[in-house]
Amino acid sequence: MAIIHDMMPAFELYQPSDLDGAVQLLDRHGDDAWALAGGLDTMDWFKDRVKRPKVVVDLNGIPELKGVREGADGGLEIGALTSLTDVVSSPQVREKFPMLAEAAATVATPQIRNQGTLGGNLCQDTRCWYYRGGWPCYRAGGNICYADTSSSMNREHCIFGASRCVAVSPSDTATALLALDASMVIAGPRGERVVPAEEFFLGPGIDITRMTVLQPNEVLVAVRIPATFAGARTYFEKARDRQSWDFALASVASAFRMNGDTIAEARIALGAVAPTPLRAKKAEAALRGQRISSQVADAAGNAAVEGARPLRHNGYKVPLMRNLVRRAVRGGPLAGEGQDAAAGG
């Protein structure tokens, strides 16, 4: 554990002006290097002296990593260094995928959204307070999970997907992008690769020390959102303790393609309940071909939390997640007098 906090150690700073330069630098320095985007997650680690790279590669001077562009299929491609504020206010995002703007708008505070980037929000590390406090846990290369013992404080930890580690994915935009079936464009020394959101985020069962498939010598370049769910019926909600500067206790993002008043295709993503943003595939299956009703919503909610395994202090996440999925199907909270506002679409 770090013995002193709030004081950043020295490092060598590189500020490449193009992507190739950034990749070369990362490749040259390997595990000693750290890619810097908005710095919100990064500076916390550095100031607490828990993560101590020798080299920092600042991506902020690379123009091609910024901006929102029309995608080849009519969807969108958003540069990874685009600020969350720019994502929220982008007319294209608001028109085609308003749910992404809604999700990005729930991140932290206006100041943090001005500085924080979409790529950074997706790649940020987990907020497990044992791990971030520098405890030598599995995720930090040790041989114990401090958050999953009989006396651990794990109110904010996972109810799905535990595998030695019980930390959760903290990203609000990841949940939205998973529901929108986005892909991640990654540049590395051997060129570009495109990875679907579902494969981009890694659970501890695959690699306990990383949250994503990004290798130390790779850069997340952009997010591609296909046209599939442009203009679809979508829903996003983040439950949290405070209305600003707080991470999700649970979040839901859903995108339904409708065929008249029945659901042709449903994608539902759950946030902050598993080490990765999680597809609620049973709920999705339960919705396919159904007309929207409170009964269908209830069934989807129940299906979404099937198999949930709460820890000592997070049992509340099960009904919370279930209810958020119900709301996603209904299109909102249970409306006045117990009536179902969204019945009939």
Place this chain on the structure above:
Amino acid sequence: MARAKLTGTDYTPPDLVAKVTGRARYAEDFRADGMVFMKLLLSPMPHAHVRRIDKSRALAMDGVLAVVTAEDLPESDPLNEPLLASEALYEGQPIAAVVAVDEATAADAVERLQVDLEPLPFALDPIESIKPGGSNARTEGNTIVRKSTDDGVQTVVERIEWPNQLFRDAGEDVLPLGEHQDEWTIGGDVEAALAASELVIDETAYHQSLTHHPLEPRSAMAYWQNGKCTLHCSTQSCQRTHGVAAAAIGIDPADLTLISEFCGGGFGSKIVGTVNMALPAVLSKQVGRPVMHRVSRYEENYFGRARPGMYIRTRIGFSKEGKVKALDIFAIQDNGPYGRQGDLGSVGGVASLAYQPDSMRFRAVSILTNTPPRAPQRAPGGAPISAMLEPIMDRAAKQLGLDRIAIRKLNAPREGAKFGGDLSRNVTTAYTHEAMDQLAALVDWADADRRGGTRSGSKAIGTGFALAPYTAGASGFDGLMVIRPDGKLEIHSGVGNLGTHSFSDTSRVACDVLGLPWEEVEIVWGDTSKHLPWTTVSAGSMTTHSMSRAAHAAATDLMQKLQEIAARDLGGSPEQYEVDGGRVFRRGSASGGLTFAQAAKRAIELGGKYDGHELSENLHAATKVAAAAMAGQGLLGAAKDEYPRNGDVYTFVVGFAEVEVDLETGFLDIKRYAAVTDCGTVMNPRSLGAQLHGGGIQGFGLAASQKWVYDPRWGIPFAHRFYTARPPSILDVPLEMQWGAVDKPDPNNPVGSKGVGEPPLCAGAAALLCAIQNAVGEVDLRRLPIMTDNLLTAIEGLDPEVPVLTTHT
């Protein structure tokens, strides 16, 4: 009564422009030639003996000037918080300090210290400690007691232990009524009174320990010149911090200049600063260079003070009309590792005042824990007891079929109400009914009451109404001011500037006495080299009441001297002269007379009492030193407040909250908040509104968002940053917030004022909890804060995750 011209009106305080333009200089904004930096090594264990700290690797680094541990400092009383600990009593306690040319080097040097610690058993939870076999927070025991011995009163550490049988008999979630340290009563046998009551509610609740979280951490910078020390620090009270800081540094106060012109919040955590501010001064002397210690948010969580947590069991008996017949309170205080905290006393005192029980018993015990040092926090003791008992009053009203305001009116104290052990104390004014009526009208209570408890879809609507008293003033301090030969009135204020404007609000009283425009005044404050009078600590809502008295006394002294000088020079008797508009003139002829400038020059010529060469005997020694230094500079006003005070000054705040609880997510949406106060005469309306609303919001945090979380196995906390501790953000505050004031003067103050720092917090917390209870029914409010998880657990009927008698989860 003074001509009220300024008192009661909005104005721009003299510190405001600097604050809002970023030009205000706080402790860490100061620089001195050759300044170097200090960093601390904090204990990584909750309780450990420091066997050895090897400094050699740190000292070998370029740029490291000094490494200091407890061994290098004078030995201190083990019961008092040391500058650096040889036995760490909480995780995060400073155990070594490094001074280096810059902070990065100092931090690197801290990492190179080789630390050998012997871990000792630790206690985080008073309940665990008091059980048989429980750990002691200190090697010698788990509680601090004062004992009378042959050598006088001694403070010692002892162990207090309750037998297992006591817990078994009480049952789960009920605080046993075991051996205690404090006890007092009102009226007859409380058990008999409970037995005779129509309705008895028996409840155990747990209130969190909470860090104060002032926005400005307690940074400090010090340097020495010619054997004298200058210290820039962050403190609530300026004049009263001076001696405390000098003692902590180990020097004569005459050798210390303390500068604290601005203080970015304290809430009780910086009443007279904290011991850490002495360390840069001590180390500056050692290295011969100015030393800056910038305290980080993380460190602030550790040695920045916290409110003591409290387990309280209350048994309260009502008559069928709703009158409180019997009140039996037993409290266990989570004391932290050092001096016994006074919150407990206020728990009983506030309860006895607020509910005026016929019969009462108060018992308490304070248990040491290996958690950060405690200090009073805004409404110490009052906040937990008001937040606990107000929802109980609502439940009683419901069971007895009474209106929620009616039951409060039936029990609320009125003018002169007696309270405390044996009813030995009495309040001055208490316009509680007036405040309740005003708030009820402001929020349309009849309608709000009907709305409460209704549902709309997933939203449960709740309304809450709460009354909270808290102490609001003392007396006996000194005022000091001088009319200079340029005609300006220079007021020397020893009050700290913790953001409430009380340092200047109280100065306006002097203007009103003299009929002087505000533009003709200069306030000198925030620097002990500038001759400050004996002043109250800025804590416990004391300043406005206490120092408006002192300012009134000194201004009255000035007025008399002006009249005497005029009579001497212009003929007639002093009583024939009037003072107004910067002149002293014969009554009825405002054109003649003397200007203040002329009078000041005459005072200097006359000397003696007029220019401060002779001082009133009854002034405090500190005021005499200050006044002597000002002698000869003009017409000096210096007086002790000897106005009568017929009782304890208490301010009352009633709060109203309306909430929507989302039954699907547990989300608590505070829709509306309003507060009305009886704080005597309103001094500064805009600032009063800020106190009522700001305190209310802080109460929301206590009730519904802020907490400590500790891993019980390792004794290490997690909520040590703003985002994990979760004080309310601006988006957690309702858009609709209102306030009002009864604005009736308290005759025990020359301008009628009472302080208003503390009770807004109690009213905010209590009204919010009442509203939550009103929204979702008999939800478990026993463990604060009531957050998303607690609410959803209760709504869904899930088992609570932890028993009531548990801390820091």
